[in-house]
Amino acid sequence: MRQVWVTDAAAVTALGDSCEKTWQGLMAGRTAIQAVSRFPTFNYNSSMAACIDNLTPGDNQSLIQQLTERILCQLHNVPETSLLITATTKAGIDSLEKIRRHQPIGLPDILLSSLPASISRKLKLADKGINISAACASSTIAVAHGASLIASGNAESVLVCCMDTVTEFVFSGFSSLNAMSDTGARPFDKDRNGLTLGEGAAAILMMSSKAAGKHGKPHLGTIAGWGAANDAAHITAPARDGCGLIQAAQKALKMAAVGKEAIAAVNAHGTGTIYNDMMEITAFRSIFHNCRIPVNSVKGAIGHTLGAAGGIEVVLGLKALSGQILPPTVGLNIPEETAMDLVSSQPVNISGDYLLTTNSGFGGVNAAIVLKRGKTP
Amino acid sequence: MTAVITGIGWVSSTSMGCGTDHDHVSMKKGPLPDIKRKMVLAKPAKAFGRMDRFSKTGLAAISFALKDACLETWDKKRDIGIIASTTYGCLDTDIRYFDTVIPEQGLLASPGLFAYTLSNCFLGEAAIYFGLTGAGYIINEMLPGGMYSLQTALRILVSGENDIMVCGFCDLGNPIPLDNETGTDDTVSGALFFVIEKIPGKSCKTYGTLRMEENSRIFLNETAIDNWCMLADTCFKKNDAFKA
Numbered sequence: 270m271r272q273v274w275v276t277d278a279a280a281v282t283a284l285g286d287s288c289e290k291t292w293q294g295l296m297a298g299r300t301a302i303q304a305v306s307r308f309p310t311f312n313y314n315s316s317m318a319a320c321i322d323n324l325t326p327g328d329n330q331s332l333i334q335q336l337t338e339r340i341l342c343q344l345h346n347v348p349e350t351s352l353l354i355t356a357t358t359k360a361g362i363d364s365l366e367k368i369r370r371h372q373p374i375g376l377p378d379i380l381l382s383s384l385p386a387s388i389s390r391k392l393k394l395a396d397k398g399i400n401i402s403a404a405c406a407s408s409t410i411a412v413a414h415g416a417s418l419i420a421s422g423n424a425e426s427v428l429v430c431c432m433d434t435v436t437e438f439v440f441s442g443f444s445s446l447n448a449m450s451d452t453g454a455r456p457f458d459k460d461r462n463g464l465t466l467g468e469g470a471a472a473i474l475m476m477s478s479k480a481a482g483k484h485g486k487p488h489l490g491t492i493a494g495w496g497a498a499n500d501a502a503h504i505t506a507p508a509r510d511g512c513g514l515i516q517a518a519q520k521a522l523k524m525a526a527v528g529k530e531a532i533a534a535v536n537a538h539g540t541g542t543i544y545n546d547m548m549e550i551t552a553f554r555s556i557f558h559n560c561r562i563p564v565n566s567v568k569g570a571i572g573h574t575l576g577a578a579g580g581i582e583v584v585l586g587l588k589a590l591s592g593q594i595l596p597p598t599v600g601l602n603i604p605e606e607t608a609m610d611l612v613s614s615q616p617v618n619i620s621g622d623y624l625l626t627t628n629s630g631f632g633g634v635n636a637a638i639v640l641k642r643g644k645t646p
Numbered sequence: 647m648t649a650v651i652t653g654i655g656w657v658s659s660t661s662m663g664c665g666t667d668h669d670h671v672s673m674k675k676g677p678l679p680d681i682k683r684k685m686v687l688a689k690p691a692k693a694f695g696r697m698d699r700f701s702k703t704g705l706a707a708i709s710f711a712l713k714d715a716c717l718e719t720w721d722k723k724r725d726i727g728i729i730a731s732t733t734y735g736c737l738d739t740d741i742r743y744f745d746t747v748i749p750e751q752g753l754l755a756s757p758g759l760f761a762y763t764l765s766n767c768f769l770g771e772a773a774i775y776f777g778l779t780g781a782g783y784i785i786n787e788m789l790p791g792g793m794y795s796l797q798t799a800l801r802i803l804v805s806g807e808n809d810i811m812v813c814g815f816c817d818l819g820n821p822i823p824l825d826n827e828t829g830t831d832d833t834v835s836g837a838l839f840f841v842i843e844k845i846p847g848k849s850c851k852t853y854g855t856l857r858m859e860e861n862s863r864i865f866l867n868e869t870a871i872d873n874w875c876m877l878a879d880t881c882f883k884k885n886d887a888f889k890a
Binding site: 309311312313358359362365366368369370379380381382385386397399400401402403404407410414417418421423437438441442443444445446496497498499500501502503504505512513516520630631632633634636 | 723735743750761769771787792801822860
């Protein structure tokens with residue numbers, strides 16, 4: 270199996286228009302969660318979300334177009350022979366809102382396949398690309414799929430772009446499921462009461478080490494292992510025993526050929542819902558037994574960015590490995606009793622070369638990636 | 647890179663079922679049948695009545711394919727993955743859901759419909775009903791009928807991640823005219839799924855050997871395959887030989 274290097278990484282979140290700004294916000298313990306002004310929320314069980322500053326649709330456009338511009342402008346010289354994989358759960362679903370309200374729209378971005386088509390065109394890539402849709406693990410699986418193409422020798426360079434936006438379509442849905450917090454997500458807190466939606470994007474360029482050398486690209490980190498598994502238990506609720514997440518993480522650790530003691534930290538999905546966070550702690554306890562491994566969640570700061578969550582967390586995970594420090598879990602006040610020794614509202618120094626990042630979602634999906642520290646800070 | 651096809655299942659405007667019970671697959675355009683649980687699942691599934699049309703169609707085809715491969719029954723969860731291609735996905739459900747949001751500014755938003763506005767949900771329903779714990783995801787391709795999910799499933803078998811995969815497509819066509827390059831509604835309505843295995847397992851038959859070249863070109867029994875329907879047709883040609 271060939272090594273899979275991450276050679277470029279970018280992020281846009283509600284904390285800032287770059288990975289660096291997002292990182293600084295996280296480390297300062299800031300949250301971007303605030304009252305939504307994009308659409309009326311008075312009939313929903315929350316008014317809070319983490320929306321990106323000044324992200325407004327252009328004339329008859331979807332928000333996804335602007336977000337695409339903001340993420341792509343951060344990339345440096347993507348080889349035109351790169352394969353393209355995008356990840357989104359709803360792409361430009363705000364265009365559908367307009368269609369159903371009989372408002373004018375221009376280029377509809379409703380179909381998920383329109384995202385790779387648009388990005389391929391903008392970057393002048395030979396590959397038209399595909400989109401992967403697997404709920405909140407979409408981009409985790411997209412990174413895993415891209416890595417597998419490089420590892421197996423089927424590709425030299427793969428670009429993963431992931432994004433989702435805060436729309437009334439999605440907001441109203443999570444409200445109808447009573448899944449949203451009215452005050453802001455507090456992952457792993459004993460008084461957590463739901464998730465908060467966020468919007469964001471990430472781009473991750475992966476290459477074989479040979480291709481990275483040829484193109485003079487830095488080694489930001491390695492996608493060392495990956496795994497995915499289904500709970501086969503419930504469509505919208507996680508399996509209480511964490512069976513799918515355990516299976517996905519074990520596959521990832523096995524592929525990375527590292528023992529659990531090599532993992533320096535875990536970036537959890539950590540949505541702030543009662544059952545998700547409980548399931549994750551159960552799974553991590555099972556995987557790591559009595560090891561006290563630092564765990565964090567970024568969703569109290571940038572919200573739950575759905576299909577973009579896994580990609581953003583890969584970018585931030587590499588940053589954590591590089592600096593050997595795990596950002597605080599923003600929103601955490603008093604930890605859930607079972608997570609008391611794992612999570613922190615303060616940054617935590619870590620020591621090691623590997624970080625496990627996991628995501629789970631509707632449809633019983635679970636995915637895990639083992640990241641390895643790169644040579645370039 | 648080789649594997650064998652051990653099961654075929656489909657739902658189309660003209661027929662539905664599995665390979666064992668038919669001698670060909672017809673995927674003509676047209677309205678799809680109203681699928682009832684007893685038509686496709688042997689045991690009760692309490693969620694079936696709540697599912698959207700996209701999920702029922704996809705789940706039914708997967709169910710038929712697993713039955714065809716003698717993998718319908720289980721007593722212990724199995725590490726079998728499912729990958730499905732789609733172009734329009736659950737857009738029809740998206741529309742029906744958002745039409746519940748508009749009238750009272752969200753007050754009447756339907757949680758039952760919202761749960762099915764993710765096109766991977768029917769893979770989760772199949773995973774629950776058949777105890778499948780492998781990876782499950784949707785691949786959205788620009789062109790309807792793309793075979794990326796088959797290529798991916800074959801690569802997963804080769805990598806050793808799974809020994810059995812279910813792959814195919816599910817599409818209900820375009821519910822709204824879209825004035826862009828993906829908006830041409832030349833989609834075959836329905837679902838067609840295949841069970842592919844590294845080595846034949848419980849199944850009493852195979853439909854032949856799949857081979858993928860380095861350039862991702864796929865062959866079944868050394869016949870080059872261009873699309874899903876051609877793959878099914880080629881399966882039946884081989885199957886005739888097996889019956890003889």
